[in-house]
Amino acid sequence: MLPNAVLKWYGVYEASRLIPDAVTEMARQQLSTSPPEAQGMGFAILHRCGESFYFLIVCTWRNSNELWQTVFYKDNDAATSFALFPRDVAHKPTLCVWELVPVWHEQQTWTRFLTSARDEPAAQLWLHDCFAGASS
Known part of the structure; x- marks a missing residue:
């Protein structure tokens, strides 16, 4: 829960390289x-990329059908916090193929929410509809 947003949480990582609790x-x-x-309503993806690089991607739905995004990163084990990922070029990176898995699930569950009554029960259904990938 953020001051103005409700987010689901996803961890993306190789089965052999779990995300340490301290990083989460x-x-x-x-x-x-x-x-x-x-x-608004959305989700966060904490993605472990290799040995000690992490992306923290925050996405929220706006105007019913637009996915908005803020990206943070942690570059190594010595970093004591996440920083905004620099995105000052015209052609920006968005998501890697592994991050698209929870994004695809969220697109599907958001579409179901949009076609619902959009009331509290529908919001709770959306909130509890999370993807859990393979653990091996």
Whole structure:
């Protein structure tokens, strides 16, 4: 829960390289102490990329059908917090093929929410509809 957003949480990683609890806590702390301008309903992806590089991607749905995004990163084990990922070029990176798995699931569940009554029971159904990938 952020001041203006409700987010589902996803961890993306190789089965042999779990995300350490300390890094998950650091990512959650980042969002609670320096919340992005995200508002509405959405999801966060904490992606371990290799040995010690992580992306923290915050996505929210706006205007019913638009997915908005803020991206943070942690570059190595010595980094004590996440920082905004620089995106000052015209052609920007968006998502890798592995991050698209929870994004695809969220697109499907958001579409179901949009075609619902959009009331509290529908919002709770959306909130609890999360993807859990293979554990091996």
